[in-house]
Amino acid sequence: MEFIDALINILNSTIRVSVPLLLACLAGLYSERAGVFDIGLEGKMLAGAFAGAAAAAVFASAWIGLLVAVLVSIGMALVHGFASITHRGNQIVSGVAINFIAAGSTIILGQAWFQQGGRTPSLPPEARFGAINLPGADALRDVPVIGQLYSGLLSGHSLLTYVAFLAVPFTWWVLFRTRFGLRLRAVGENPAAVDTAGISVAWLRYRAVICTGILTGLAGSYMALAQNAGFVKDMTAGRGYIALAALIFAKWKPVPAMFACLLFGFLDALSIRLQGSPLPVIGKVPVQLMQALPYVLTVILLAGFIGKAIPPRAGGVPYVKER
Amino acid sequence: MSTPYAKLPAWADYGLIPLINLLVAFAVAGLVVLLVGENPLRAAVILVEGAFGSGQGLAYTLYYATNFIFTGLAVAVAFHCGLFNIGGEGQAYIAGLGIAIVALSFDSILPWWLTFPLAILASALMGALWALIPAYLQAKRGSHIVITTIMFNFIAASVMVYMLVNVLKPAGSMAPQTRQFLEGGQLPKLGWLLAEFGLKVRPSAPLNISFLLALVMAFLVWVLIWRTKLGYKIRTFGFSSKAARYAGISETRIIIVTMLISGALAGMMALNPIMGDQHNVPLDFVGGAGFVGIAVALMGRSHPAGIVPAAILFGMLYQGGAELAFEMPNISRDMIVIIQGLVILFAGALENMFRPTIQGIFASFSPRSVGISATKGERA
Numbered sequence: 202m203e204f205i206d207a208l209i210n211i212l213n214s215t216i217r218v219s220v221p222l223l224l225a226c227l228a229g230l231y232s233e234r235a236g237v238f239d240i241g242l243e244g245k246m247l248a249g250a251f252a253g254a255a256a257a258a259v260f261a262s263a264w265i266g267l268l269v270a271v272l273v274s275i276g277m278a279l280v281h282g283f284a285s286i287t288h289r290g291n292q293i294v295s296g297v298a299i300n301f302i303a304a305g306s307t308i309i310l311g312q313a314w315f316q317q318g319g320r321t322p323s324l325p326p327e328a329r330f331g332a333i334n335l336p337g338a339d340a341l342r343d344v345p346v347i348g349q350l351y352s353g354l355l356s357g358h359s360l361l362t363y364v365a366f367l368a369v370p371f372t373w374w375v376l377f378r379t380r381f382g383l384r385l386r387a388v389g390e391n392p393a394a395v396d397t398a399g400i401s402v403a404w405l406r407y408r409a410v411i412c413t414g415i416l417t418g419l420a421g422s423y424m425a426l427a428q429n430a431g432f433v434k435d436m437t438a439g440r441g442y443i444a445l446a447a448l449i450f451a452k453w454k455p456v457p458a459m460f461a462c463l464l465f466g467f468l469d470a471l472s473i474r475l476q477g478s479p480l481p482v483i484g485k486v487p488v489q490l491m492q493a494l495p496y497v498l499t500v501i502l503l504a505g506f507i508g509k510a511i512p513p514r515a516g517g518v519p520y521v522k523e524r
Numbered sequence: 525m526s527t528p529y530a531k532l533p534a535w536a537d538y539g540l541i542p543l544i545n546l547l548v549a550f551a552v553a554g555l556v557v558l559l560v561g562e563n564p565l566r567a568a569v570i571l572v573e574g575a576f577g578s579g580q581g582l583a584y585t586l587y588y589a590t591n592f593i594f595t596g597l598a599v600a601v602a603f604h605c606g607l608f609n610i611g612g613e614g615q616a617y618i619a620g621l622g623i624a625i626v627a628l629s630f631d632s633i634l635p636w637w638l639t640f641p642l643a644i645l646a647s648a649l650m651g652a653l654w655a656l657i658p659a660y661l662q663a664k665r666g667s668h669i670v671i672t673t674i675m676f677n678f679i680a681a682s683v684m685v686y687m688l689v690n691v692l693k694p695a696g697s698m699a700p701q702t703r704q705f706l707e708g709g710q711l712p713k714l715g716w717l718l719a720e721f722g723l724k725v726r727p728s729a730p731l732n733i734s735f736l737l738a739l740v741m742a743f744l745v746w747v748l749i750w751r752t753k754l755g756y757k758i759r760t761f762g763f764s765s766k767a768a769r770y771a772g773i774s775e776t777r778i779i780i781v782t783m784l785i786s787g788a789l790a791g792m793m794a795l796n797p798i799m800g801d802q803h804n805v806p807l808d809f810v811g812g813a814g815f816v817g818i819a820v821a822l823m824g825r826s827h828p829a830g831i832v833p834a835a836i837l838f839g840m841l842y843q844g845g846a847e848l849a850f851e852m853p854n855i856s857r858d859m860i861v862i863i864q865g866l867v868i869l870f871a872g873a874l875e876n877m878f879r880p881t882i883q884g885i886f887a888s889f890s891p892r893s894v895g896i897s898a899t900k901g902e903r904a
Contacts, residue, residue: 290874291608304858
């Protein structure tokens with residue numbers, strides 16, 4: 202029984218830490234599948250988290266926070282789109298710029314508006330997304346294994362967690378079963394063909410970038426309004442990059458993306474839980490090794506030792522008609 | 525790489541457009557200052573005065589600029605080869621390990637002028653080594669170097685935390701850093717040089733001899749890129765990898781060699797804070813300088829003659845920003861991060877935003893200066 206409890210505990214925290222990764226990863230999926238590389242997931246997530254926390258604190262409403270977070274993230278995504286689609290700038294440079302602008306301005310504005318050293322005020326429960334108890338969770342709590350899994354693992358998460366996991370099949374459906382998705386993938390592989398068919402490459406890519414903005418906004422909201430009660434400076438702490446790694450790890454596919462995020466989330470949860478305590482068989486593992494593992498795994502994958510990750514062919518290349 | 529834009533006279537291309545981009549970046553930064561309720565003009569005055577108003581300020585400005593010259597050169601060399609080395613941060617961080625090994629083993633035996641060359645070698649070697657794996661993977665396996673170098677930044681951070689906490693920290697000490705270097709591991713300061721010009725500099729000012737090393741490296745990079753066969757190959761490859769292959773330039777070799785040079789330059793950055801100022805290896809001593817290098821290289825158009833002033837400008841922002849935080853409580857040093865981001869955005873990603881307009885102006889004055897026949901593909 203104790204083992205089950207421990208297992209549920211760690212899986213539960215895996216889900217908690219995976220959600221922002223998953224949302225950011227799916228966000229990157231839309232953009233990169235359309236041929237716009239996005240290093241700026243981190244920045245958009247951070248800006249979303251700050252905007253969401255600030256708006257939720259001022260209006261005391263989680264929903265207004267969510268809305269503002271999404272709007273701000275879309276705004277940042279449009280800057281990226283403006284630079285890399287309209288002006289054919291370097292997409293990586295633009296993404297790096299967005300990360301810096303977000304990192305600096307969230308601290309400066311946070312300090313100027315709330316005077317709490319870059320944090321936003323602590324949010325009351327009604328300005329956050331609280332836990333949702335699935336029907337029958339309390340009744341089933343004492344049923345061994347199945348009941349425990351249901352009430353301990355599936356139930357009791359915030360709305361955004363369920364949204365994140367529902368976004369996975371939804372993204373799959375959009376990308377692989379709709380006309381928009383077909384075109385979106387086509388524009389990431391061969392924009393000239395899409396252009397020849399009379400479809401605007403720029404408008405398609407802009408829509409993809411807006412999808413990215415919405416999802417990074419959700420990721421930021423989750424961090425500031427569900428996982429924590431407010432914004433702390435630099436609260437994304439590299440998660441945007443891990444999401445990027447997960448996206449590559451999943452070879453730009455939605456369902457594998459979910460598993461990659463859960464894997465990286467599991468490593469994170471494990472490293473928090475194991476802090477200092479020795480593992481059976483392997484002995485004591487340094488925390489730093491666990492923290493570096495997602496990055497090491499991604500590099501190994503990129504090197505082609507665990508299958509080959511092939512990015513969308515037109516990724517990173519601005520589209521010029523005359524070519 | 526075919527450019528969809530027509531040619532401008534060189535002075536407009538290398539002077540006017542970067543200047544306009546920079547001004548726009550600063551104007552937007554000024555808006556942020558307005559947004560937090562301060563006067564942007566007063567902020568600018570405090571910033572410039574803090575950076576250049578006193579000998580002490582100038583010494584700090586040049587100290588920060590030293591870091592950015594190294595990292596800016598690192599990014600620029602890779603740019604010339606068409607590679608984006610975003611991993612300067614990690615390469616410099618790991619280079620700290622090389623310096624630690626040299627300084628900790630020799631600081632009691634050798635004088636600084638013998639440890640210094642050894643430390644230069646060690647830092648360059650470690651930096652290059654950290655760039656080697658991403659370079660190899662790019663060249664041989666086609667893994668995108670941007671992603672791998674980002675990953676290596678994080679891996680470097682983990683390695684260094686582990687090394688500092690578990691290996692290099694002296695017994696009985698709480699702080700995760702190496703022991704203080706002795707005399708032989710400390711670089712001489714350059715404050716006296718400024719004092720020669722009648723400026724007042726306290727001996728504590730961190731400007732040190734690695735500033736001169738940075739200038740030498742800037743010169744060497746210029747020689748390398750524009751005056752050697754290797755540099756010609758690098759530029760050819762960056763301009764068109766197909767043409768380079770056709771000319772018999774080995775793709776693998778050129779990518780790896782360029783990244784080794786880039787990594788080595790980034791690695792040397794570690795000398796400045798470690799041996800020049802702190803005299804130990806602390807956590808996180810790079811402090812974002814690797815990323816500032818991107819902004820510096822973009823602003824300096826990847827030319828050493830542009831990189832050195834761009835680095836001094838960012839040195840000014842760092843030093844002046846500290847003064848600013850002192851005078852205006854609403855503005856902290858994070859303001860620099862915003863400016864840095866805006867410079868990268870406007871001088872890098874949006875560098876062509878004003879080009880059509882400027883071309884239009886030039887064309888209306890003298891059509892021949894822009895080669896009007898070449899503007900067929902132009903869409904404003």
